[in-house]
Amino acid sequence: xxxxxxxxxxxxxxxxxxxxxxxxxxxxxxxxxxxxxxxxxxxxxxxxxxxxxxxxxxxxxxxxxxxxxxxxxxxxxxxxxxxxxxxxxxxxxxxxxxxxxxxxxxxxxxxxxxxxxxxxxxxxxxxxxx
Amino acid sequence: xxxxxxxxxxxxxxxxxxxxxxxxxxxxxxxxxxxxxxxxxxxxxxxxxxxxxxxxxxxxxxxxxxxxxxxxxxxxxxxxxxxxxxxxxxxxxxxxxxxxxxxxxxxxxxxxxxxxxxxxxxxxxxxxxxxxxxxxxxxxxxxxxxxxxxxxxxxxxxxxxxxxxxxxxxxxxxxxxxxxxxxxxxxxxxxxxxxxxxxxxxxxxxxxxxxxxxxxxxxxxxxxxxxxxxxxxxxxxxxxxxxxxxxxxxxxxxxxxxxxxxxxxxxxxxxxxxxxxxxxxxxxxxxxxxxxxxxxxxxxxxxxxxxxxxxxxxxxxxxxxxxxxxxxxxxxxxxxxxxxxxxxxxxxxxxxxxxxxxxxxxxxxxxxxxxxxxxxxxxxxxxxxxxxxxxxxxxxxxxxxxxxxxxxxxxxxxxxxxxxxxxxxxxxxxxxxxxxxxxxxxxxxxxxxxxxxxxxxxxxxxxxxxxxxxxxxxxxxxxxxxxxxxxxxxxxxxxxxxxxxxxxxxxxxxxxxxxxxxxxxxxxxxxxxxxxxxxxxxxxxxxxxxxxxxxxxxxxxxxxxxxxxxxxxxxxxxxxxxxxxxxxxxxxxxxxxxxxxxxxxxxxxxxxxxxxxxxxxxxxxxxxxxxxxxxxxxxxxxxxxxxxxxxxxxxxxxxxxxxxxxxxxxxxxxxxxxxxxxxxxxxxxxxxxxxxxxxxxxxxxxxxxxxxxxxxxxxxxxxxxxxxxxxxxxxxxxxxxxxxxxxxxxxxxxxxxxxxxxxxxxxxxxxxxxxxxxxxxxxxxxxxxxxxxxxxxxxxxxxxxxxxxxxxxxxxxxxxxxxxxxx
Numbered sequence: 001x002x003x004x005x006x007x008x009x010x011x012x013x014x015x016x017x018x019x020x021x022x023x024x025x026x027x028x029x030x031x032x033x034x035x036x037x038x039x040x041x042x043x044x045x046x047x048x049x050x051x052x053x054x055x056x057x058x059x060x061x062x063x064x065x066x067x068x069x070x071x072x073x074x075x076x077x078x079x080x081x082x083x084x085x086x087x088x089x090x091x092x093x094x095x096x097x098x099x100x101x102x103x104x105x106x107x108x109x110x111x112x113x114x115x116x117x118x119x120x121x122x123x124x125x126x127x128x129x130x
Numbered sequence: 131x132x133x134x135x136x137x138x139x140x141x142x143x144x145x146x147x148x149x150x151x152x153x154x155x156x157x158x159x160x161x162x163x164x165x166x167x168x169x170x171x172x173x174x175x176x177x178x179x180x181x182x183x184x185x186x187x188x189x190x191x192x193x194x195x196x197x198x199x200x201x202x203x204x205x206x207x208x209x210x211x212x213x214x215x216x217x218x219x220x221x222x223x224x225x226x227x228x229x230x231x232x233x234x235x236x237x238x239x240x241x242x243x244x245x246x247x248x249x250x251x252x253x254x255x256x257x258x259x260x261x262x263x264x265x266x267x268x269x270x271x272x273x274x275x276x277x278x279x280x281x282x283x284x285x286x287x288x289x290x291x292x293x294x295x296x297x298x299x300x301x302x303x304x305x306x307x308x309x310x311x312x313x314x315x316x317x318x319x320x321x322x323x324x325x326x327x328x329x330x331x332x333x334x335x336x337x338x339x340x341x342x343x344x345x346x347x348x349x350x351x352x353x354x355x356x357x358x359x360x361x362x363x364x365x366x367x368x369x370x371x372x373x374x375x376x377x378x379x380x381x382x383x384x385x386x387x388x389x390x391x392x393x394x395x396x397x398x399x400x401x402x403x404x405x406x407x408x409x410x411x412x413x414x415x416x417x418x419x420x421x422x423x424x425x426x427x428x429x430x431x432x433x434x435x436x437x438x439x440x441x442x443x444x445x446x447x448x449x450x451x452x453x454x455x456x457x458x459x460x461x462x463x464x465x466x467x468x469x470x471x472x473x474x475x476x477x478x479x480x481x482x483x484x485x486x487x488x489x490x491x492x493x494x495x496x497x498x499x500x501x502x503x504x505x506x507x508x509x510x511x512x513x514x515x516x517x518x519x520x521x522x523x524x525x526x527x528x529x530x531x532x533x534x535x536x537x538x539x540x541x542x543x544x545x546x547x548x549x550x551x552x553x554x555x556x557x558x559x560x561x562x563x564x565x566x567x568x569x570x571x572x573x574x575x576x577x578x579x580x581x582x583x584x585x586x587x588x589x590x591x592x593x594x595x596x597x598x599x600x601x602x603x604x605x606x607x608x609x610x611x612x613x614x615x616x617x618x619x620x621x622x623x624x625x626x627x628x629x630x631x632x633x634x635x636x637x638x639x640x641x642x643x644x645x646x647x648x649x650x651x652x653x654x655x656x657x658x659x660x661x662x663x664x665x666x667x668x669x670x671x672x673x674x675x676x677x678x679x680x681x682x683x684x685x686x687x688x689x690x691x692x693x694x695x696x697x698x699x700x701x702x703x704x705x706x707x708x709x710x711x712x713x714x715x716x717x718x719x720x721x722x723x724x725x726x727x728x729x730x731x732x733x734x735x736x737x738x739x740x741x742x743x744x745x746x747x748x749x750x751x752x753x754x755x756x757x758x759x760x761x762x763x764x765x766x767x768x769x770x771x772x773x774x775x776x777x778x779x780x781x782x783x784x785x786x787x788x789x790x791x792x793x794x795x796x797x798x799x800x801x802x803x804x805x806x807x808x809x810x811x812x813x814x815x816x817x818x819x820x821x822x823x824x825x826x827x828x829x830x831x832x833x834x835x836x837x838x839x840x841x842x843x844x845x846x847x848x849x850x851x852x853x854x855x856x857x858x859x860x861x862x863x864x865x866x867x868x869x870x871x872x873x874x875x876x877x878x879x880x881x882x883x884x885x886x887x888x889x890x891x892x893x894x895x896x897x898x899x900x901x902x903x904x905x906x907x908x909x910x911x912x913x914x915x916x917x918x919x920x921x922x923x924x925x926x927x928x929x930x931x932x933x934x935x936x937x938x939x940x941x942x943x944x945x946x947x948x949x950x951x952x953x
Contacts, residue, residue, distance in 0.1 A: 047536050048536045048537065049537075093933060093936045093937065096864070096932075096936075098863050098864075101862075101863045102863060102865075103863055103864045103865040103866075104865075105865045122860075122932075123929065124929050124932055124933040124936070125908045125909075125929050125930055125933050126908065126909040126933070127906050127907065127908060127909060127930075127933055127934060127937055128906070128907060128908075128909045128946060128948065128949075
């Protein structure tokens with residue numbers, strides 16, 4: 001049993017307060033890590049169904065507001081759908097995942113999770129040519 | 131349309147036609163007169179018209195029918211049709227014939243969709259004809275008469291007519307007024323609305339108050355409060371009857387009905403005569419903010435009503451009202467209203483023998499918080515837990531067994547609905563006040579405030595609301611810097627600091643870089659998120675170039691800024707600026723007054739271009755400004771000004787004053803210099819056209835191409851330097867680390883096809899071998915699942931640069947055709 005800390009880092013060099021997640025395994029793929037993170041934050045959202053979802057990626061049918069994504073009609077968010085969105089965003093460089101001090105790009109790479117591992121999520125922006 | 135003629139020549143021609151006796155030709159000539167006079171029958175035109183009105187009744191009847199036959203010539207423009215009808219009305223005075231009654235009725239219904247009409251057009255003839263025919267005017271028509279009469283200070287007929295129209299008591303077309311009229315069917319309530327309409331002065335007179343008090347006594351203060359609050363909540367909603375906006379008009383459908391605005395002023399005053407109530411302060415505060423929202427071509431929607439809200443708040447003797455005034459003082463940037471707020475707070479301060487700053491500090495309520503950022507409320511068995519997290523207040527619940535529950539327990543909804551509503555309103559108050567206080571603290575850097583230790587603990591560190599911010603900032607106690615962690619004020623070495631005498635807000639200017647970095651680490655170690663940049667605040671030091679130029683700084687000169695964005699940003703940061711119009715006028719520079727330092731900072735700007743509609747908005751304000759020097763003067767130096775379109779700034783010297791020289795920059799206290807230049811850097815960084823990647827073609831006529839290029843690839847400003855430092859820390863951790871190097875102003879990224887240079891200031895990209903520009907922009911509406919980058923999440927430009935680096939490092943995988951075509 002290890003506690004892994006998830007940290008959301010912003011590009012201003014600020015770090016959001018980290019939050020812990022218990023992981024029973026010693027090795028996991030990044031895909032699975034993202035899935036667990038999303039399941040955790042969706043579960044917390046569904047428990048309280050506030051008006052604003054503050055999570056990793058934008059759920060379907062929500063709009064961006066100052067501190068998250070406003071859910072138009074009060075409802076529960078489907079963690080499976082949300083995980084699929086997050087993985088697609090990860091594949092398209094929507095955010096970076098750093099484990100310790102190393103960026104992981106392959107979702108199927110297995111990583112060691114010793115006690116106190118810090119996993120950083122860093123958000124980016126989508127680009128188009130013009 | 132015929133050639134326009136003078137009244138004189140028309141008089142002669144008309145006389146000839148009348149002598150000929152052919153009334154058809156008289157009618158034709160009369161219509162030509164109307165074209166020439168544009169339907170305004172003042173001055174000499176009146177005499178032309180009198181020629182027709184003095185004809186015997188029989189001949190006028192023939193003329194009337196001739197004009198009626200020609201009604202088709204008026205076309206379908208409402209005003210033209212009304213003009214034709216008004217002419218018929220004026221020549222047929224005393225006749226019972228009314229051949230165009232139905233057309234008139236229709237034309238007036240159309241006129242009711244206008245904001246107003248010109249009083250000289252004599253349309254009052256039409257309204258009187260309707261009334262004479264025994265048809266009361268529909269409410270929308272009454273509304274347009276009243277609106278037009280407000281500007282008709284020279285037309286007695288129209289104002290007199292408007293005065294006779296007492297039903298409905300308010301103008302229809304606005305949601306709040308219609309609701310008010312539904313609620314106020316009883317005669318006493320009607321009297322209340324009628325009294326509100328007499329609020330024509332800028333402040334209530336004793337006589338007005340007396341009348342109002344009598345009505346309040348009759349109706350009962352609680353009922354009045356409740357209804358007035360529900361009406362005011364509807365102010366500013368979209369109109370229920372849309373008006374037709376003429377080409378030259380501002381956005382009238384977003385403006386207030388000017389007739390009803392007077393009633394709103396009266397209602398605001400009425401509220402201030404009731405016993406104080408927290409809801410009243412809220413309602414008036416909201417009214418002030420709603421009324422100052424901007425509408426296109428108009429500016430603030432209705433300063434008159436906003437000012438009435440401030441006047442009312444100033445008259446209420448309650449903590450809630452004072453708090454609302456203090457909150458508005460941090461939010462309102464419209465000068466006229468800001469001045470009123472200032473006066474109101476000054477007056478209150480003088481009455482209590484305090485300084486203006488102190489009254490603002492004391493005005494912050496605790497909102498029922500019992501300790502810093504926390505409160506518990508009991509609802510029977512259930513406990514509500516109120517906590518401030520960051521800049522927001524959140525509510526949690528615990529049931530009778532003390533276990534956390536996720537939503538509002540049913541018992542509370544059932545038995546304590548009223549208290550629950552109040553609690554939730556309080557939550558909103560806290561949110562608003564937190565952001566206002568955060569802005570106020572951000573402005574304290576230049577306020578030169580020092581506090582005695584005990585006062586400061588009470589008003590800042592241990593204040594239930596302000597404490598949540600103050601405990602996340604750094605302070606200087608008797609020269610020692612300290613922050614709050616683990617329930618104590620602590621120094622850099624975490625030693626508790628329990629007493630002191632003098633406290634100041636800490637600012638990094640004048641501290642050693644090592645010390646600043648140490649404090650940044652300290653904050654990170656204690657997981658403190660600051661409410662605004664303090665430890666990470668950019669510092670602007672005097673440069674060698676500025677020592678050489680001596681009395682001015684060219685650091686932010688020769689930029690092209692979007693004027694309207696600059697203007698609103700400047701106001702928010704406490705600068706005074708005048709929007710520059712493409713007209714023959716002059717304006718002072720953007721100015722920040724620093725009374726505590728006896729200084730005035732100026733940023734010299736001028737409008738750019740002269741092509742109406744290309745370089746300006748429809749209303750003639752410049753779209754863009756060119757910037758020049760930053761200077762400092764003694765605060766009482768005569769005002770500088772320059773022509774809006776550019777040219778030399780000069781001092782306006784009165785009564786033999788001597789010109790005052792700008793102060794040497796080296797004599798400006800480093801803190802002041804740093805903060806002022808930080809503001810200016812912010813203006814340029816946000817409002818420059820250089821950060822708009824689509825301006826690669828240089829905008830209108832390619833005029834800005836050179837500027838755009840130099841901005842996009844030039845020297846780094848302070849915030850770009852900060853960005854560079856962050857990248858240095860971040861890049862080694864990335865998968866693409868071996869493809870990236872930081873060199874000077876650029877992040878170099880090695881792709882397969884090219885090597886790319888991404889500029890750290892603008893995020894612009896150049897490609898090897900020939901430094902060709904590569905245009906890639908953030909997607910504005912990602913259909914793909916994005917993580918959605920939000921403006922408060924740090925530095926968007928850094929995220930853009932990183933995203934571009936990731937994309938270009940794998941340039942063989944790019945599929946976007948608009949990018950591929952450029953590679």
